Amino acid sequence: xxxxxxxxxxxxxxxxxxxxxxxxxxxxxxxxxxxxxxxxxxxxxxxxxxxxxxxxxxxxxxxxxxxxxxxxxxxxxxxxxxxxxxxxxxxxxxxxxxxxxxxxxxxxxxxxxxxxxxxxxxxxxxxxxxxxxxxxxxxxxxxxxxxxxxxxxxxxxxxxxxxxxxxxxxxxxxxxxxxxxxxxxxxxxxx
Numbered sequence: 001x002x003x004x005x006x007x008x009x010x011x012x013x014x015x016x017x018x019x020x021x022x023x024x025x026x027x028x029x030x031x032x033x034x035x036x037x038x039x040x041x042x043x044x045x046x047x048x049x050x051x052x053x054x055x056x057x058x059x060x061x062x063x064x065x066x067x068x069x070x071x072x073x074x075x076x077x078x079x080x081x082x083x084x085x086x087x088x089x090x091x092x093x094x095x096x097x098x099x100x101x102x103x104x105x106x107x108x109x110x111x112x113x114x115x116x117x118x119x120x121x122x123x124x125x126x127x128x129x130x131x132x133x134x135x136x137x138x139x140x141x142x143x144x145x146x147x148x149x150x151x152x153x154x155x156x157x158x159x160x161x162x163x164x165x166x167x168x169x170x171x172x173x174x175x176x177x178x179x180x181x182x183x184x185x186x187x188x189x190x191x
Contacts, residue, residue: 025126028125028126028129029126030044031125032122032123032124032125032126032127033047035122035123036115036119036122036124037115038122039118039121040111040114040115043078045068045070045074045078046078046081046082047115048068048070049064049068049075049078049079049082049088049102050082050087050088050104050108050111050112051112052064052067052068052165053079053088053102053103053104053108054104054108054109054112055164055165055166055168055169055172056161056164056165056168057103057168058101058103059101059102060099060100060101060102061075061076061079061099061100061101061102062075062099063161064079064102066154066157066158066161067158067161067162067165069154076100079102082108083102086105086107086108087104087105087107087108087111088102088103088104088105088108089102089103089105090102091103147159150162
């Protein structure tokens with residue numbers, strides 16, 4: 001077993017360091033995320049599911065659960081709430097009756113667009129905390145080592161979904177509809 005090929009003390013310190021850093025970072029991310037979505041009467045799971053369904057375009061509930069790092073029943077239940085509010089729709093494919101798919105409705109797309117346009121109307125502590133690195137090196141922190149750890153934990157298909165989602169975000173910002181979003185609209189974050 002590879003995890004026994006080094007001292008227990010080193011393993012425990014590493015594990016606790018990751019746990020403490022992850023908890024501290026998640027607390028800041030959670031606060032930023034909740035402040036951003038609060039005016040839209042969504043919780044984090046609902047927003048995350050809506051975001052995943054939009055960017056993966058035709059995601060299964062299993063995809064949503066896996067990429068959202070949540071149980072399938074959580075993904076399904078919150079997706080149902082989004083469907084009731086008119087933001088998501090469920091469907092089956094003719095060639096795949098086993099899986100349930102979700103897609104974002106026009107109303108859901110409008111909500112996401114509005115939220116993205118109003119991104120800078122709330123505080124973003126994680127973004128502001130990253131600005132000294134961006135100012136010093138000209139780019140935001142990279143997470144190559146963390147991504148490698150996640151790949152080893154969740155597998156290649158998780159990473160493929162992860163990258164596909166962010167590629168879609170980049171592509172979305174290249175479309176005309178995003179041209180109207182001012183990059184510095186109301187931000188206090190320095191570039």
